[in-house]
Amino acid sequence: VSPEHLAGHALDLADELSAADLDHLDGCAHCRDELHALREVADLGRQPGTSRVPLAPPSDIWTRITTELAADSPATTPSDVPSAGPSAGSSAGTASPSTGPAPAPSPTSTPVPRHAAGAVPDAAASGDSRADGPDGRPADLRGYRARRSPRRLALLAAAVGLVVGVAGTLGVARALRPAPSVPNAGPPVEVLARTTLTALPGQTGTGSAELLRTSTATELRVRVDVAQNANRYHELWLINTDGKRMYSLGTLPASGSADYPLPPALAEQLQGYTIVDVSIEPYDGNSEHSHHSLVRGTLP
């Protein structure tokens, strides 16, 4: 079976396979696999869930994030700092509400965080047997480290962990606090659909179009980059997918950027007028489309 036939059948079930093709499929695992793979994607593509509208996150996403963070943040207010013991060092960066009062640090019983112990692996073995020199300085470095380092390191690690954890959490909380107001801050503009405008064969140019709903109107916001021509101008069209009907939304300024209000009848439903088209028009006084399009895109 030709790969095109398989793809045809996968995408368009009306595009039936011949009896001979079906026979072949029965005996050919390779073709069966390909058909299966194509079918899977095609079925998924046809699902209503495969929406045509670009993916806007749910509007309450920031509220949910900040609510979740707010639930955690009281555990790391500065008043809690003194109660966090050495174990806080192992949970740097996270709020740690379960951290209890610090165990009294004693040379024999202080729990040593793993990474502190790891830094001085010989600490326990070397014990406390070495005496300081007469000037109070350690008899040798090894002994010094053995006696003092685990505890100091543990406390240091705890302190660093706390600072990082508290600062991090406070910083994140602070950064997020104004966020809930952001979605309401701008003018209420809803993007209903968008598309990129691409050059038609043999033409050059790029652009984008967004279908926007403001509180007062439905507008098409267009950004187009096409070559300028002193003897021509550009015009923006909404062409029906039936390929027969179209509306002119107006001329395109040389900047290539403009917002066009839609005719009221299309404001609610595009009714098939989904092809955004930029034409180049001669100054001939003829209001019809020149049949010379430069870039085009289809609103989903």
Add this chain to the structure above:
Amino acid sequence: VHPALAPRVLSAEIQQLPHPRGTILRLAFWEGHTYSQIAERLDLPLGTVKSHARRALLHLRGRLEEVTSWPT
């Protein structure tokens, strides 16, 4: 990646497909066009449309596999 995201990934991918592949898939998926309608509208031979559709579908499948193999 959660399976529920697959359709969204797919729709994003479909929208990014260049012409004519993207157009072909959009017409087929979202406008319910048959191949012959698509071929007529785009003024392309039927075989060319199908060949584009096949490549587009395989591309999408590859992208879906990439995405679904990400750890969640």
